[in-house]
Amino acid sequence: xxxxxxxxxxxxxxxxxxxxxxxxxxxxxxxxxxxxxxxxxxxxxxxxxxxxxxxxxxxxxxxxxxxxxxxxxxxxxxxxxxxxxxxxxxxxxxxxxxxxxxxxxxxxxxxxxxxxxxxxxxxxxxxxxxxxxxxxxxxxxxxxxxxxxxxxxxxxxxxxxxxxxxxxxxxxxxx
Amino acid sequence: xxxxxxxxxxxxxxxxxxxxxxxxxxxxxxxxxxxxxxxxxxxxxxxxxxxxxxxxxxxxxxxxxxxxxxxxxxxxxxxxxxxxxxxxxxxxxxxxxxxxxxxxxxxxxxxxxxxxxxxxxxxxxxxxxxxxxxxxxxxxxxxxxxxxxxxxxxxxxxxxxxxxxxxxxxxxxxxxxxxxxxxxxxxxxxxxxxxxxxxxxxxxxxxxxxxxxxxxxxxxxxxxxxxxxxxxxxxxxxxxxxxxxxxxxxxxxxxxxxxxxxxxxxxxxxxxxxxxxxxxxxxxxxxxxxxxxxxxxxxxxxxxxxxxxxxxxxxxxxxxxxxxxxxxxxxxxxxxxxxxxxxxxxxxxxxxxxxxxxxxxxxxxxxxxxxxxxxxxxxxxxxxxxxxxxxxxxxxxxxxxxxxxxxxxxxxxxxxxxxxxxxxxxxxxxxxxxxxxxxxxxxxxxxxxxxxxxxxxxxxxxxxxxxxxxxxxxxxxxxxxxxxxxxxxxxxxxxxxxxxxxxxxxxxxxxxxxxxxxxxxxxxxxxxxxxxxxxxxxxxxxxxxxxxxxxxxxxxxxxxxxxxxxxxxxxxxxxxxxxxxxxxxxxxxxxxxxxxxxxxxxxxxxxxxxxxxxxxxxxxxxxxxxxxxxxxxxxxxxxxxx
Numbered sequence: 001x002x003x004x005x006x007x008x009x010x011x012x013x014x015x016x017x018x019x020x021x022x023x024x025x026x027x028x029x030x031x032x033x034x035x036x037x038x039x040x041x042x043x044x045x046x047x048x049x050x051x052x053x054x055x056x057x058x059x060x061x062x063x064x065x066x067x068x069x070x071x072x073x074x075x076x077x078x079x080x081x082x083x084x085x086x087x088x089x090x091x092x093x094x095x096x097x098x099x100x101x102x103x104x105x106x107x108x109x110x111x112x113x114x115x116x117x118x119x120x121x122x123x124x125x126x127x128x129x130x131x132x133x134x135x136x137x138x139x140x141x142x143x144x145x146x147x148x149x150x151x152x153x154x155x156x157x158x159x160x161x162x163x164x165x166x167x168x169x170x171x172x173x174x175x
Numbered sequence: 176x177x178x179x180x181x182x183x184x185x186x187x188x189x190x191x192x193x194x195x196x197x198x199x200x201x202x203x204x205x206x207x208x209x210x211x212x213x214x215x216x217x218x219x220x221x222x223x224x225x226x227x228x229x230x231x232x233x234x235x236x237x238x239x240x241x242x243x244x245x246x247x248x249x250x251x252x253x254x255x256x257x258x259x260x261x262x263x264x265x266x267x268x269x270x271x272x273x274x275x276x277x278x279x280x281x282x283x284x285x286x287x288x289x290x291x292x293x294x295x296x297x298x299x300x301x302x303x304x305x306x307x308x309x310x311x312x313x314x315x316x317x318x319x320x321x322x323x324x325x326x327x328x329x330x331x332x333x334x335x336x337x338x339x340x341x342x343x344x345x346x347x348x349x350x351x352x353x354x355x356x357x358x359x360x361x362x363x364x365x366x367x368x369x370x371x372x373x374x375x376x377x378x379x380x381x382x383x384x385x386x387x388x389x390x391x392x393x394x395x396x397x398x399x400x401x402x403x404x405x406x407x408x409x410x411x412x413x414x415x416x417x418x419x420x421x422x423x424x425x426x427x428x429x430x431x432x433x434x435x436x437x438x439x440x441x442x443x444x445x446x447x448x449x450x451x452x453x454x455x456x457x458x459x460x461x462x463x464x465x466x467x468x469x470x471x472x473x474x475x476x477x478x479x480x481x482x483x484x485x486x487x488x489x490x491x492x493x494x495x496x497x498x499x500x501x502x503x504x505x506x507x508x509x510x511x512x513x514x515x516x517x518x519x520x521x522x523x524x525x526x527x528x529x530x531x532x533x534x535x536x537x538x539x540x541x542x543x544x545x546x547x548x549x550x551x552x553x554x555x556x557x558x559x560x561x562x563x564x565x566x567x568x569x570x571x572x573x574x575x576x577x578x579x580x581x582x583x584x585x586x587x588x589x590x591x592x593x594x595x596x597x598x599x600x601x602x603x604x605x606x607x608x609x610x611x612x613x614x615x616x617x618x619x620x621x622x623x624x625x626x627x628x629x630x631x632x633x634x635x636x637x638x639x640x641x642x643x644x645x646x647x648x649x650x651x652x653x654x655x656x657x658x659x660x661x662x663x664x665x666x667x668x669x670x671x672x673x674x675x676x677x678x679x680x681x682x683x684x685x686x687x688x689x690x691x692x693x694x695x696x697x698x699x700x701x702x703x704x705x706x707x708x709x710x711x712x713x714x715x716x717x718x719x720x721x722x723x724x725x726x727x728x729x730x731x732x733x734x735x736x737x738x739x740x741x742x743x744x745x746x747x748x749x750x751x752x753x754x755x756x757x758x759x760x761x762x763x764x765x766x767x768x769x770x771x772x773x774x775x776x777x778x779x780x781x782x783x784x785x786x787x788x789x790x791x792x793x794x795x796x797x798x799x800x801x802x803x804x805x806x807x808x809x810x811x812x813x814x815x816x817x
Contacts, residue, residue: 003509009452010501016545017494019552020466024486026552
């Protein structure tokens with residue numbers, strides 16, 4: 001047997017230690033990035049839910065100006081928790097459109113009356129079909145859509161206080 | 176005071192380890208026999224002190240001393256006594272203390288019982304054992320002190336994870352740790368032998384019982400852990416290729432290979448360098464497993480609670496110990512003389528094939544387990560799951576089992592192909608028969624399942640072949656051990672293949688009184704009732720099952736349990752075992768229409784998996800007893816001759 005072969009286990013192990021060490025030093029990466037980021041939104045057209053608010057289709061999200069697309073439902077408790085943050089974003093001049101999941105006009109009207117109405121448009125998605133096609137698996141979720149109707153970022157779960165600047169920055173970056 | 180005494184015992188044990196290392200190193204280097212003579216008693220003292228420290232931790236848990244941080248975080252005064260006891264190792268710090276205790280006890284065991292090894296190698300071995308222990312003592316007192324006080328004390332504890340509140344799991348970690356850490360003995364033996372360059376049959380015979388002992392514990396630990404996951408997690412599966420499971424499988428694979436190669440070294444003085452390598456790898460896999468599990472490096476995608484300081488600490492220890500042993504290997508093994516040559520078709524050849532296949536499986540499991548880390552380092556997120564492991568290791572494992580049918584029939588040094596073919600006719604015929612029958616009976620079974628059942632039949636018969644034309648009473652106990660262990664592999668394989676090929680599964684939204692069918696069973700949910708336990712309450716489904724061909728009805732009582740501290744709900748599966756399989760029921764949530772989610776499995780012959788595992792461990796135990804008693808007898812005979 002060649003002598004140098006005896007050192008192969010040590011070299012392999014050293015490589016392993018190097019990789020493991022670099023992973024320990026690297027900041028913990030706890031977010032699984034959505035595969036749809038950077039991709040254009042699929043084609044969809046959702047009927048309005050409330051008489052006073054227009055519905056939502058793909059064209060509404062490609063007007064040249066970045067905006068937020070909020071996936072919510074009146075029956076969802078974390079959606080109540082994120083309502084103040086959405087109002088804050090609206091006050092900062094952000095345009096927010098919404099998809100209401102498996103909801104009724106009465107319930108949504110009551111929800112908006114109680115927790116504030118940050119939305120420019122609300123499309124009704126009674127079967128979650130559009131929700132699934134845009135890669136959202138629950139409520140609430142918030143997408144940053146760039147001016148061309150592409151998904152620039154996806155925020156899963158309710159928007160906390162500390163997420164507001166992150167979303168504003170993501171909107172800025174999508175410009 | 177108990178916590179302080181425990182910490183003091185831990186420090187004293189560490190001091191003993193330092194003393195043990197120093198006297199071994201100086202004793203060997205300066206050829207000072209007085210110094211070297213101190214190594215044995217010091218090793219025993221180290222073991223006793225570590226055990227004392229661990230015993231004091233157990234007492235703290237039994238007394239529910241909430242002024243100790245670890246107890247407050249992991250126990251609760253209302254917990255049943257058994258789980259207070261087991262709670263001592265149901266957490267990071269306690270389990271690391273157990274780890275070190277087993278390590279120290281293993282060293283003490285060598286010091287007390289090892290009589291075959293030459294003196295210098297024994298001293299070097301104990302020095303290596305102390306060197307390993309030192310690092311882990313440092314880890315405990317610096318980064319994982321189990322005796323830290325909490326001031327002011329907590330009113331009550333936060334409780335133990337209810338999933339861990341199970342008698343099976345209470346004793347699962349200690350069993351596994353005896354296996355993992357027991358392999359440190361093989362590691363230290365190899366390091367000792369590389370230092371003194373005394374590698375040969377004597378060394379192999381000295382190492383063999385220790386490896387066998389650790390391997391038996393590992394086998395029991397893995398088998399019990401698999402059964403625990405099966406009935407407690409309520410997913411109906413028995414192996415998930417989870418990193419933690421792989422961490423226990425890898426040392427087992429290496430130890431199994433070592434167990435076979437050490438026989439070649441003992442009997443024929445062959446495979447010297449390879450056996451040393453395996454001895455190093457086996458315990459390295461134990462340490463690697465500890466690192467993977469403790470650092471949280473593998474679970475980081477799942478936002479698991481991670482402590483990078485602990486991870487870095489263990490990584491440094493790993494680099495020192497494994498790196499050091501591998502460097503010693505590179506420098507020294509070239510000068511270890513090559514052993515005896517042998518024919519390809521021989522017992523040695525069969526054992527080499529066994530080792531190659533086991534090593535390939537080990538390599539695949541290692542790569543599959545580590546690949547997500549490497550991929551993440553290159554900026555890619557992925558996870559490697561059962562489809563990869565089953566597809567890659569499955570065929571090789573089947574090949575290994577096929578080799579197992581032939582191997583024990585081979586003679587040492589060289590054998591005749593014709594003789595082997597003749598001996599293989601009956602097992603091969605049985606395999607062909609079972610394969611054909613399965614192929615016809617189960618039209619949707621995969622080729623691996625069909626071949627698996629066929630090979631199981633072949634090995635079940637072939638494993639008894641070593642008894643052919645032999646006086647059963649004069650057959651040595653270790654031969655019986657091999658037969659039982661190999662037969663156990665066949666039994667286990669049959670269980671795996673049958674479960675995989677013939678399981679029926681149903682998920683129903685059950686209405687009261689309505690029948691549902693799974694396999695040969697007719698299942699009815701009669702009602703749901705509340706029940707209470709020691710520290711939990713539950714809703715319990717009352718499910719009756721009747722077999723389509725008659726027989727007495729069975730009552731199944733799957734539960735959804737709610738634990739108050741910490742607030743958790745778990746599903747408690749209900750399992751009924753029959754001769755030909757298990758019926759398995761899990762109760763889920765109730766929906767708006769009042770229907771209960773009910774998951775049902777009929778798993779034919781699934782129990783054979785763990786029964787086989789038990790047989791494998793039993794075979795190991797028989798073999799161990801046989802080896803030890805033969806050594807005793809030969810020592811006695813030598814003394815009488817003198």
